[in-house]
Each structure stands twice: as C-alpha cells, then as structure tokens.
Amino acid sequence: MAPSPEAVRLARRLRDLRESARLTQKDLSRALTLPDSRVAVATISSWESHTNPKLPPEERLRSYALLFAVSPLPNRIPREQDLAADERERFTSLHRELVGFRDEIRHHQTSTAPSSGGAYTFDFESGRITLICPEVPEEGRSPLADLANPNHTRLYKYADLDALIEMWGHVRASNPELRVRHRLPSEVSADHLSGHLILIGGIAWNNVTSRLLRVLDNLPIRQLQVPDLADGEIFKSRDGREYLPVWETIKDADPDAPSKAELEADQAQDAWKGDSPRELVEDVALLARLPNPFNQSRTITICNGVYSRGVLGAVRTLTDDSVRERNEAYLANRFPNGIFGLLMRVPVINGEAVTPDLEISENRLFEWSPEDADT
Template structure:
C-alpha cells in the first residue's frame, strides 16, 4: 500500500478574519507535522497539498471539480459563506459517500453560526482563530489520514474476496430477499396500514442489511437495489444476489431445478433438510444441530456462485434456518474471515461456478463467521467443462446416515 493523501483547501481569498497567506502558512506547517507522523506509521505514504494552479483556456469550474474529486481530505472554510467555497463543498459532500472522502468544516470563532445557511446547520464545524488554526488542522488531518489509510488497508485485504464476487465497477446489483408468508406477517407489513413498514415483510432482514452494507463498502460505485420476490420483475441488472432458501424465496426456487441439491421443506417449527443430488453424496442429510435443551448449536450454510449468462453472475445464500443464511452471507464478506476464505476456495474452484456448504456456529445470540482455515467446508461442488457439477471436497462424514 503506497501513494499520496491529497488535501484540498477551499477558502475565500479576501477575509475580514484572517488573510489567505496566514491560512496557507498554517496549513503548510500543519501538514509538515502530520507528514512526519504519517511517514513513520505508513512509510510509503505522504501528504500532498493540492493548490489551485488552474490552466488557462479550460473552464475553471471543471478544473475545480477535478481537484475536489481527486482530494482525500477536503477542508472548507465557510466563515464568509462564499458561493465558490459552498459550491466546492457541495461537490465534496456529494462525493463523500461514494469515495470515502473526509471533510473538515471550518469557521472563524467570530462568525455567528446561527446565521449560516440552514442546510449546514447541525454539522460539526471546527472553530478557529489566528493562534490555533495550525494545531487544529494538524490534529484533524492526522486523525483523518489515519482513518483513510486504515480503511484502504482493510479494502486491500479484501481484494481476494472482491475478486471472488467479481461484481462490475458500476451498474445495478439487485438483492432479492426472502419474504414472510402473508399469514405470518405483522400488520404493519400491509401497504394499506397507516404505519406501513416495507421491510417488515422481509424474512432474512439481518442478512439483507449485512449484505447491502458490505457490498456497498467493497463496491462503492455500485447501485444496490433490494426487493422481495413478489416485487422483483426487473432484469436490468449486472449481478443478482438471492438471500434465503426456496421455502420463502420464489426467486431461489427459479434456480433450484438447475442445481444439484434441494431442500426438503418441513412444517413451520421444524427444520428444513438439505440433500445433495449427486451419487457420491447418497445417504447424506444436512440439518441443524441442537443440544439437549433444544438450543441451536450450529446451522447449515449454503453459498453458491453460478453464471446464468455471460454477463449475469448469480449468488445464492441459504441455510436451513436464518442463522445459516447469515453465515452464508458472512463467508465472503466478513472483514476478518472473507480474505482467507476467498483465497482458500479459489485454490479449488478457480473461476468455475461452485456451491459451498459449511457449518455456522451460534454463540449466544450471535453468528460466528465460518473460517475455512480452522474448519474446512463440509462440501464443495464445482461445475465441470461438461456443464455438470461434481464433488471436489467432502468433509461431511458426520452427516452420513447410518
């Protein structure tokens, strides 16, 4: 991990509070201090102040937008409510969620913040004066630089997992999450209820929230949309993620017939079972494990990656119970386990379609993310060149029926 952290300072050139030269000097001295700390902690990184050296013959606004877009830390002095500063701040604010840009809001201590534009009220604004600006900038830039570099390190660690998902850099990623049957839903899942809550009808809501969050972090330029199976009719997507098994997800059922395993659905209150429809797996039945007190110890998780067409990867996340679904979601998204899990499975499946079955343990009310370096998957199936799946790993002897 190496490179530069670019800093952009948006300010009014003429100010009744502090001259531009004094502000620039404060920033330069602050960055010198921060650079010493950053290069000590992250030797391959350095700070770079992006001064506004604009080219003649090019539209100024376009050049400013490019500088703002390229910056990692954007500093805005809104003391004078300068329109240009507010425009640049708006650009940075818009990019903040997409590019993890950090923003420092500044205002001179003599400014009455109750008079600032209403859209800026409620934001944390650092107050400065001639004596403390350098120290304030050094403190804030150092902390934000550390935060950025830690985020980048975490993203770099996730490269193997990102490659396993292989989502396009831009486009739609659709998530179709299981839905609770109408007769089981709470009243406020009804669109006609005055307190209607759309997400009240989703069954694996914890998995949906987790997948949405982690996919957005790994692929920040993707447009993520979520649907229940009854809502989903769109095909304009670059990738499809299906959460929850066939019992409560009809979209999963659409793919079930082309997969070499199936669920045996049981009445509500009983565990669904999983059977693999390949000769080497005859006699194996996969189901959750309970202790003598009928507390869940571990569930079965299934993660499948199949290429439906040249341009449409489909990911199926399922389990016998909801714990298993969440375990499947975490296998290749969890910050701690996903990198090693992705590297592990890549050795066996290369770029082929695959189906992975593993155990997800329950600790109290929490799901422990499966880690294949400590506990290998139960079964891995991979698609061969003839289009059929074969068993390439079987560690499931405990599930063989005697």
C-alpha cells in the same frame, strides 16, 4: 500498499481529460449522470486519485470516451449513433486507450491476487446488482408491515432481515458507483434478472431461489423438505448425501419458555421434538456463485441455509472482517475461475450464528466446482 503504475496512469489520464475541458469534478458529475445512474463527485475524485485510485467500471470509461469525443463538450453523454465521422474516430481511439489501461490494471490485480487479496467476491466491475430476499408469511409479520399502519415500515415484509442488512451494507460499500437494489420475490422483473443477482434465503419463502435452483442444473446441491423439519429444508448433494442441522434437547427448560403450541403459532415448531424442547446448535449454509443463466456476463450468488442462522452464516462468510480475508483467499486459491458451491457448518452459540472460517476443514461439508465435475 502503493497503487500500481497502471492505476496511476489511468487516474492521471482521466484527470487530464477533465482539466483540458476546463471542467470541475462537479461539472463532470452532472455530465456523466444518467436518469437511472448517478455519478457522485466523490466517485470521480476516487477515480482521479494518484495515491489510492479506484477502478472505474468499463461502462463508465465508455461514457468518458463518448463525452470527450465531441467538441464543444456537450452537457450530457451523447449516443454513439449520433456521433459524426470524426467524432466516432476520436471516440474509438479514446475508448480503446482507456479500456487498455483498465485491462492492464485488471491483469495486475489478478497476478497479485494471492498475496494482496485481489478483487473480492462482491466487488463487481459493472452492471446492476439486485438482492432478492424472501417475504415473511402474513401470519408471521409485524403489524408495521401493513400499508394502512401510519408507522408502516416496508422492511418488515422481509424475512432474513439480519442477512439482508449485512449484505446490503457490504455490497453498497464495495460498489459505490453501481446501482444496488433489494427486492421481494414478487417484485422481481426481467430487468432485475439480467443483472448481478444475490439470492438470500431458502426455497420455502423465496420462490425466485426455488425457480433458479431448478434452472441452475450445474449446481449439484438441492434443498428439499423432509417430514422431520417443519420450519426448514435440508440440503442434499447429487451423490445422495444429506446435510442436516444439529439440535440438542434442553434438559432444564425454562418454565416460562414458550409452549409447543406457541412455537407452532410462531412458525418455530422445530424447537420441539416429541414432548421436549430443544436448541439449535448447528445450522447448514449454502454459498454458491455461478454465471447468471439469463445474462452470462453477470453472476448469481446464493446465500442460503436450513434456517435463518445458516443464511446469515453464508452471508457473513465474506462480509465478516474477522475472517473475510482468509475466506476470500481460500476461494481464490480453491476456485480460481470464481464458480463454486459450498456447504458449510454454522455453529450457533447463545442463539447467534458463528461465521464459518473456510480454512478449518471441518467447516466445509461439501465443495464443488466445474473443474471437479470434469475430472
């Protein structure tokens, strides 16, 4: 699809600013790069493209305005408080112009969202993005998680690693100009909490998710432990309904399959009921998007499940290219303000999670939005 006239105008203006200062894209890359935020040459090229222009974050346009307000051009972005009176006037005018272009583009994208797909859930305009993933208990870790091991691999400390890798790759690809980090709950700082947060995994191993679920009182979904499940926590809606995984007894169990004692040692004791082995055939997933209570201009996304299959199902709802477009369209139409909570069925076939298709009503177990709560 051809870019909008508004997008082409912004791309052309950014290129004119650079060329009028006789800068190469590499020169501009150096000038715009900050100690904690790099701007690649390829990113600048994508902003200037006339055929497929990418939309710069608003904070980058501010950096353009600061840089090109000063003459002669500095090597680094100046601080606004250091500008002279005439430079401040040029900065204000140029910033207003560039942001105006950007607002027109965003308006165009919003108005065409139902037919073209619009902006996606994990396409962020600005800000840092932190993925918070639970930590594997020490008794369940690989030896490679040990710092003393010469083959130490830090990621072996993460639980829900399938979901983390899936989400990490998707968010990085969708936001090439933004900083994306992943952290264990014990590594989370106030700086992380002020940006966009993506919480992966359940309350048993992710104390950040547990704390934030208590903070986010608007979400009428809670996760709680029950005596029948040792390895997972069920979901309960505010109306008292409980949402549980589905297990089936294995009638002809493999004689070489792990024993009940071995499963308990591996923290998989839910795979037995009484004296019978059983198979997980359906998990429950929670996908929710809310404003960040620590910074209302940023968001919190929760991807959770009773078990790890549900966590992966929640993540893949908006990353799996086989259903992503349909699921994004459903969310855009059903929750136009972008704030929602969903509980979904996640079938498990041969041990693999099947991505929920939101157009299938049976897959949607519970739905919530602020508008629903007000009616």
